[in-house]
Amino acid sequence: MSNENKQKIVASVPQKGFFGHPKGLFTLFFTEFWERFSYYGMKAILVYYMYYEVSKGGLxxxxxxxxxxxSIYGSLVYMSGIIGGWLADRIFGTSKAVFYGGILIMLGHIALAIPGNITMFFVSMVFIVLGTGLLKPNxxxxxxxxxxxxxxxxxSGFSIFYMGINFGAFISPLITGEIGMKHSFHLGFGVAAIGMFLGLxxxxxxxxxxxxxxxxxxxxxxxPAEKKKVFSIIAIAVVIVAILxxxxxxxxLLTFDSFVVLVGILGVxxxxxxxxxMYRSPKTSDVERSRLLAYIPLFIAAVMFWAIQEQGSTIxxxxxDKRTQLDFAGFSISPALFQSLNPLFIIIFAPIFAWMWMKLGKRQxxxxxxxxxxLLFAGLSFIVILLPAYFAGxxxxxxxxxxxxxxxxxVLGELCLSxxxxxxxxxxxxxxFSAQTMSLWFLASAAAQALNAQVVKFYxxxxxxxxxGVIGGVAIVLGILLLILAPKIQTFMKGIK
Known part of the structure; x- marks a missing residue:
């Protein structure tokens, strides 16, 4: 996008109206709130729906x-952002991508809400994967x-936006966890579908x-000539994949294990x-190439961070469910409720971090x-959770x-990084490549979860x-290494701070 168009966009958006930020942040805050409400509401009960016995309403x-x-599902959700970013950059823009993506996500949750069999489960996954790929990066x-x-x-604006994400992620497990775990998984998925409809x-x-x-x-x-060629290539590719x-x-040849390996390869x-x-494109300037080089170590760090953070919904x-005392202080706790902890802490501390960055200004x-x-906080979070086994077996x-x-x-680490x-x-x-670079950011999570699909079997x-201990230790070592290299990486950013 040209600088002239960027200036036109900024000029067209009311620059005050939402906590001292552009008024558009209100729309994006609550759109993402409802999308995350639907996604994390579904995800809070998904793993239990899968491994609970059929007699308990599971698969x-x-x-x-x-x-x-x-893990594979999470990887594909973020991997599909490549498609969403490309479609936005090359065909219909980010606004339409968000709207079309929301429709697909809603349809996916409706499919999960229909009592059926494992076929409906995988149909819903396709809708949600493609829909999130369109909406999330854009x-x-x-x-x-x-x-x-x-x-x-x-x-600061991104921190506030991130808080909106986590408002939705906090509330939804409380509702879908209660309904899904105590009444019906399908009713819980239905609540997720309603959330996405409200966001649309x-x-x-x-x-x-x-x-x-x-x-x-x-x-x-x-x-126009490129469109015809691209659509023909896409149609041929879909047919070839279907045949294979x-x-x-x-x-x-195509088993679950081989599919996990394939997704792992794609994730890398x-x-x-x-x-x-992007680096070799003639549309990328020399300054932009330098900034891309600076982005590589940040991307690797993000992969390691998300490999730990995303295990909050798996391991x-x-x-x-299996290792925690759920009858505590006179209450019976649903295991799904723990999925609300991450967003709850973000809601509490995101404003503090946003204020802190603004207060520090150029000294941050x-x-x-x-x-x-x-990364250091992420590694420490895994070191902490091994201590109960060390002390009590x-x-x-x-x-x-x-x-x-x-x-x-x-969460402390997440607020420093995400x-x-x-x-x-x-x-x-x-x-x-602005929208596609945002898709690249979400590929860090895709790569992390593709890695997790291989790693979780060792737990x-x-x-x-x-x-x-091993995963936490690796994260701490990488965090220290990145801290040492930080001044050098900063020079490649060419003025970006």
């Missing part, structure tokens, strides 16, 4: 397989559009007034391809330093406060201490 899938499927990209490049409110209505009716031109420009549009799947499944290969294409969810840590601090139930402490520590990463991505992105109560 009866093997426990370790269910944990791997949730709504964040629009947040970047409503601020000028040097607006010091940007990091809000976006549709407030975007014109609050967002102005934000999201309406196609950054790097396809020429139809042939390989009966032959036993896609970011490499993306970086290479720690299983830990809550650099972007690489914030990432290194985030693996054959007794754990006080739930240990789990609460682990979630709390990783909203800052969103903001840094909008700053470091080449102009011709068991017997290997618990080794599992948490």
């Amino acid at each position: 009866g899938i093997d426990e370790s397989t269910a944990l791997a499927i949730v 709504v964040s990209s629009i947040v970047g559009d409503i601020y000028s490049e040097n607006d010091e409110r940007r990091d 209505l809000l976006f549709l009716f407030t975007k014109k007034k609050n967002l102005g031109l934000a999201g309406t420009f196609v950054n790097n549009p396809l020429a 799947v139809a042939v390989s499944i009966p032959m036993g 290969a896609l970011p490499i391809i993306y970086f290479t294409v 720690l969810a299983n830990y809550a 840590p650099t972007i690489p330093q914030k990432f290194s601090i985030g 693996t054959d007794s139930l754990v006080n739930p406060l240990w789990l609460v402490l682990s979630y709390f520590i990783v 909203p800052v990463g969103l903001s840094a991505t909008t700053k470091l992105a080449p102009s011709a 068991s109560p017997e290997t618990e201490m080794l599992y948490f």
